[in-house]
Amino acid sequence: xxxxxxxxxxxxxxxxxxxxxxxxxxxxxxxxxxxxxxxxxxxxxxxxxxxxxxxxxxxxxxxxxxxxxxxxxxxxxxxxxxxxxxxxxxxxxxxxxxxxxxxxxxxxxxxxxxxxxxxxxxxxxxxxxxxxxxxxxxxxxxxxxxxxxxxxxxxxxxxxxxxxxxxxxxxxxxxxxxxxxxxxxxxxxxxxxxxxxxxxxxxxxxxxxxxxxxxxxxxxxxxxxxxxxxxxxxxxxxxxxxxxxxxxxxxxxxxxxxxxxxxxxxxxxxxxxxxxxxxxxxxxxxxxxxxxxxxxxxxxxxxxxxxxxxxxxxxxxxxxxxxxxxxxxxxxxxxxxxxxxxxxxxxxxxxxxxxxxxxxxxxxxxxxxxxxxxxxxxxxxxxxxxxxxxxxxxxxxxxxxxx
Numbered sequence: 001x002x003x004x005x006x007x008x009x010x011x012x013x014x015x016x017x018x019x020x021x022x023x024x025x026x027x028x029x030x031x032x033x034x035x036x037x038x039x040x041x042x043x044x045x046x047x048x049x050x051x052x053x054x055x056x057x058x059x060x061x062x063x064x065x066x067x068x069x070x071x072x073x074x075x076x077x078x079x080x081x082x083x084x085x086x087x088x089x090x091x092x093x094x095x096x097x098x099x100x101x102x103x104x105x106x107x108x109x110x111x112x113x114x115x116x117x118x119x120x121x122x123x124x125x126x127x128x129x130x131x132x133x134x135x136x137x138x139x140x141x142x143x144x145x146x147x148x149x150x151x152x153x154x155x156x157x158x159x160x161x162x163x164x165x166x167x168x169x170x171x172x173x174x175x176x177x178x179x180x181x182x183x184x185x186x187x188x189x190x191x192x193x194x195x196x197x198x199x200x201x202x203x204x205x206x207x208x209x210x211x212x213x214x215x216x217x218x219x220x221x222x223x224x225x226x227x228x229x230x231x232x233x234x235x236x237x238x239x240x241x242x243x244x245x246x247x248x249x250x251x252x253x254x255x256x257x258x259x260x261x262x263x264x265x266x267x268x269x270x271x272x273x274x275x276x277x278x279x280x281x282x283x284x285x286x287x288x289x290x291x292x293x294x295x296x297x298x299x300x301x302x303x304x305x306x307x308x309x310x311x312x313x314x315x316x317x318x319x320x321x322x323x324x325x326x327x328x329x330x331x332x333x334x335x336x337x338x339x340x341x342x343x344x345x346x347x348x349x350x351x352x353x354x355x356x357x358x359x360x361x362x363x364x365x366x367x368x369x370x371x372x373x374x375x376x377x378x379x380x381x382x383x384x385x386x387x388x389x390x391x392x393x394x395x396x397x398x399x400x401x402x403x
Contacts (some may be wrong), residue, residue, distance in 0.1 A: 004035045005045070005373075008064060012057050013038075027056025028305030047132055047346065047381045051145040059215070060258055060309055065373040081131040082174070088135035089167050089183045091142075100143040108155045111141055115162050116289040123167060123293075125368055130170055138163045145190065158194035161187045162290060165203050172210055173238075180210050198235060198244050205244075208251045217259045224252035240291050241283040245294030246272050250302050257306045265306055273299040288328055297326045301337045304344075313344035320344075335365045339375055346378050352389040354382060359391050362398060370399060 013023050013034075021036070029052050036042035045053070052102030054061045065076035071284040078086070091097060100106050107247045109183040114137055121130045141163040144156030151368065164187035171180035184207050191199035211220035227247035235241035257265035276296040285291050300323055307316035320341050358379060361369050369375045376399055382388070383396045395403050 004040060004041045005065070006042075009034070010038045010054065012059060016057050016059075017059070022055050024054070026257060027052045029053055029056065042310070046384070047377050050377060061374065063215070065377065081128075082176075084135040085131060085138075085167060085170070086179060088138040089164065089171075089179065089186065091361070095191075097142060097146075098139045102139045106144065108142055108144060108152070108159060111137075111144060111156075111159045112287065112290065115141075115159060115166070116287050118163075118166055119289050120256060120330075122169060123332045124333050125365060127170065127173060130166075134163070134170065135349075138167060144207060145193075145352040151195070154193065154195040157190045158196040158199055161190035161194055161196070161199050161203060163187075164190060165206050168203075168206055168210065172213060174382065177210060177213060183205075184210060198231065198240055198291075200229050201244050201248065205248050205251050205292060208255070210257065212251075212255055217255045221252050221259070224248045224255065228252065237278070237282070238285075239279055239288075240285050242275060242278050242282065243285070243288075243294040244292045246275050246294035246299070249275075250294070250299060254302065254306065257310065262306070262310050262312075269299060269303045270305070273303070293333070295326050295328065297323070297329045298333060301329075301333050301340075305336060305340050308344045308347070310341045313347040316340060316344040316379055317348075331364065335361060335368055338364070339372070339378075342378055346381060351382050351385060351387050353394070355391045355395065356390050358395055362395065366398070375399075 013020070014021075015162050018026070020031055023029070024034055033042065033045065034053075035050065037045060047111045050061060050064060054064045057064065099397060118130060118137055121133070131351075138160070141156065142159040145153055145160045146156070147153070148156070166178045168183035168187060171177070171183055184203060187203045188200060188207070191203050203221055206223045208220040208227075211217070211223065225248075228245050231241055231248065235245075236381040249268055253265040253268035256262075256268065260292070273296060276294070276299060279295065295306055300319055304316045304319045307313070307319060320337065323337075325337075338357045342354045342357035342361065345351075345357060358369075358375065361375065379392075379395050379399055380401060382392055383401050393402065
């Protein structure tokens with residue numbers, strides 16, 4: 001089962017070394033509300049209260065609310081699919097490696113196509129389908145990395161690095177940061193033995209993201225900056241290298257913002273957005289699905305997210321206004337943009353604008369919206385308000401708030 005808001009609040013409060021009284025003082029939220037939440041006598045709170053608690057704890061709102069689950073949780077031990085993923089990432093000791101699915105057809109080009117399709121499934125947030133397919137992909141890539149000529153093995157190591165990187169991303173989405181770090185460490189080892197000179201930097205970006213999720217913000221910033229410098233120093237001016245460099249700059253900016261240095265983060269994002277102009281002058285990647293997500297759209301989406309997270313809703317809406325998303329913008333990025341736009345409208349008291357964005361979000365990703373605590377909190381706030389614009393009832397009914 002998903003972690004209760006009160007349990008998460010108590011855990012974050014203890015990590016911050018705060019008493020309930022201390023959190024009340026730093027957040028401006030009454031001790032009574034904090035006690036009721038932690039004792040589960042109160043199951044939710046209004047969005048302004050959640051904002052205040054997150055600020056008092058020194059964390060971003062999503063750390064308090066949690067991300068939507070990657071797959072439904074039963075509350076039991078690891079599912080068979082998750083066990084299979086763990087076995088693929090960390091093969092058991094003293095056991096032979098699994099036989100590949102089809103040795104006659106298994107080639108590096110075929111594996112790259114399978115990996116590109118798997119990354120598309122990930123960005124579409126179809127985590128259940130990915131959980132089922134990924135163990136076999138990892139096992140097949142590990143086989144390719146161990147057979148053939150040195151050149152064959154080097155190409156196989158690149159495939160293995162991308163497969164393990166994807167396993168790390170999926171594990172982060174599942175809240176399994178231990179498995180994520182194990183997968184990414186193995187991905188980095190494969191990348192360093194691979195034929196892809198950009199792969200170590202791409203995986204460094206994934207590790208930085210994992211550090212962010214652990215609130216290791218200085219570590220995340222330093223890693224992203226170091227890897228970006230390496231790309232700038234060693235790589236040629238190709239679309240692939242620009243995208244990897246840009247993704248790292250965005251990652252460093254996000255860590256800076258979460259550390260409280262919004263001005264530095266904004267400057268870094270502006271630099272990244274200017275760099276996207278170079279992409280139009282370069283031949284596109286052979287398969288962009290296997291390279292870091294970086295485009296003018298992705299930079300602008302991340303800038304909107306940082307603005308709304310730092311209580312700058314006017315700036316967030318200004319950045320989002322008239323935005324034309326490129327065709328390669330993943331569905332997952334579109335959903336985050338709509339949620340952030342809805343949150344900015346709600347923060348400004350514009351219920352109609354929030355409902356418009358949330359309605360679009362429901363059309364694009366209904367299951368994702370149903371499980372996302374922030375989306376539920378925004379709709380709950382609007383439903384409890386005095387103004388109920390057209391479309392709000394349908395959203396409230398969809399989320400089970402009208403009964």
